[in-house]
Amino acid sequence: MSENFTIKQDLIAEQNKKSAEFLAEDYDYLAKKLQRRNVNIEDLVARAANFQVAIPSWGVGTGGTRFARFPGSGEPRGVFEKLEDCATINQLVRTTGAVSLHIPWDKTDSVDELKNFAENHELTFDAMNSNTFQDQLDQKFSYKYGSLSHSDSSVRKQAIEHNLDCIEIGKQIGSKALTVWVGDGSNFAGQTNFRRALECYLESMREIYRHIPDDWRLFVEHKFYEPAFYSTVINDWGTSYFCAKELGEKAMCLVDLGHHAPNVNIEQIVSRLIQFGKLGGFHFNDSKYGDDDLDAGSIKPFQLFLVFNELVDAELNNLPNFDPAYMIDQSHNVTDPLESLMTSAMEISRAFVQAHLVDRAKLEEAQRKGDAITALATLKSAFTTDVSPILAKAREKNGGAIDPIAVYRSSGYRIEKAKERPAQIGISAGIV
Numbered sequence: 001m002s003e004n005f006t007i008k009q010d011l012i013a014e015q016n017k018k019s020a021e022f023l024a025e026d027y028d029y030l031a032k033k034l035q036r037r038n039v040n041i042e043d044l045v046a047r048a049a050n051f052q053v054a055i056p057s058w059g060v061g062t063g064g065t066r067f068a069r070f071p072g073s074g075e076p077r078g079v080f081e082k083l084e085d086c087a088t089i090n091q092l093v094r095t096t097g098a099v100s101l102h103i104p105w106d107k108t109d110s111v112d113e114l115k116n117f118a119e120n121h122e123l124t125f126d127a128m129n130s131n132t133f134q135d136q137l138d139q140k141f142s143y144k145y146g147s148l149s150h151s152d153s154s155v156r157k158q159a160i161e162h163n164l165d166c167i168e169i170g171k172q173i174g175s176k177a178l179t180v181w182v183g184d185g186s187n188f189a190g191q192t193n194f195r196r197a198l199e200c201y202l203e204s205m206r207e208i209y210r211h212i213p214d215d216w217r218l219f220v221e222h223k224f225y226e227p228a229f230y231s232t233v234i235n236d237w238g239t240s241y242f243c244a245k246e247l248g249e250k251a252m253c254l255v256d257l258g259h260h261a262p263n264v265n266i267e268q269i270v271s272r273l274i275q276f277g278k279l280g281g282f283h284f285n286d287s288k289y290g291d292d293d294l295d296a297g298s299i300k301p302f303q304l305f306l307v308f309n310e311l312v313d314a315e316l317n318n319l320p321n322f323d324p325a326y327m328i329d330q331s332h333n334v335t336d337p338l339e340s341l342m343t344s345a346m347e348i349s350r351a352f353v354q355a356h357l358v359d360r361a362k363l364e365e366a367q368r369k370g371d372a373i374t375a376l377a378t379l380k381s382a383f384t385t386d387v388s389p390i391l392a393k394a395r396e397k398n399g400g401a402i403d404p405i406a407v408y409r410s411s412g413y414r415i416e417k418a419k420e421r422p423a424q425i426g427i428s429a430g431i432v
């Protein structure tokens with residue numbers, strides 16, 4: 001493994017030198033501009049340099065749809081190669097030091113080896129993700145008609161055991177959370193009893209919750225459709241909130257931006273969950289019609305900004321129980337996944353920094369006076385500020401690349417990985 005290709009820091013330094021002069025010009029100009037608004041640019045660089053969003057292990061492989069998957073070359077063939085890719089992303093953008101694993105896709109015989117490998121690559125582990133939405137070769141009961149909410153208690157027991165396995169692996173590698181998303185639901189009216197399915201789900205989750213360590217959190221992730229197309233058991237934030245509340249204080253709600261119907265006001269949902277002390281974390285991505293398969297910030301950057309506007313407002317007000325875990329969850333079907341993940345991580349940081357530019361005193365005054373035009377203008381003034389120089393400076397400060405995509409492309413990483421990792425038949429990436 002140690003002989004595997006890596007991007008040399010020298011290359012990053014050399015490429016950074018080429019961009020340094022233009023960056024300095026843009027940075028100085030932005031510093032002056034922000035000074036007029038009484039904003040210190042260095043504070044924002046420090047915030048951007050401390051911001052973190054986790055990478056999903058399944059995101060570094062090419063995704064697909066139920067129609068087809070078009071794999072790229074040099075795809076990771078196992079968890080260690082996935083970690084190599086995650087380390088490369090972090091080396092260039094420096095905001096993605098944690099990886100979220102998915103069991104059983106990332107199951108390995110030696111958890112110690114996994115832990116050491118991650119440490120050597122300067123990575124830590126974010127939330128564990130369980131999988132009871134597909135059947136594994138060695139499993140006794142099928143999840144075709146549900147898992148944690150199944151009407152048969154033996155199937156539920158099997159799904160519970162799997163989640164407990166995930167907790168055990170997580171404990172060994174230093175994870176502090178379990179994310180549970182189930183594909184349970186129905187495709188026909190009358191196929192399931194809505195109330196009974198939720199009761200069964202809750203009963204199963206109570207058993208899982210009992211095994212959640214005291215310094216862990218249990219994230220409940222909702223999704224309104226797919227793979228079930230008529231109804232899902234954890235269909236929206238209201239159901240998610242009810243379950244988290246029922247389970248106890250370690251249970252929190254996880255918002256996946258793509259898991260809502262089109263036009264739903266997600267920023268308001270975020271605000272509600274913050275207010276109720278139950279916002280646990282995020283799966284960032286973007287979505288045009290449904291699901292979560294587009295890159296974060298690629299279609300609706302203003303919505304991403306508005307979500308961060310709520311998050312930053314909560315952060316600045318030191319609201320209780322507010323410590324959300326940020327993670328990307330998206331499927332890369334037509335791009336090099338590493339390029340998509342780097343771009344997405346930068347877009348998420350961008351929205352975070354822009355939200356810090358909102359003049360909150362001015363916004364509050366406008367809200368009090370009912371001055372809608374000024375309120376929107378205050379938000380837009382932050383949103384339309386190009387904070388790229390701040391993000392670039394933060395990356396440079398942390399040893400990353402001023403232009404991560406340019407360095408990645410010039411390094412020949414993908415070509416080298418294609419040589420190291422000849423394609424295997426039957427490898428598939430998933431998306432939840």
Ligand SMILES: [Mn+2]
Nearest residue numbers: 256283329432
């Ligand atoms: Mn998700």
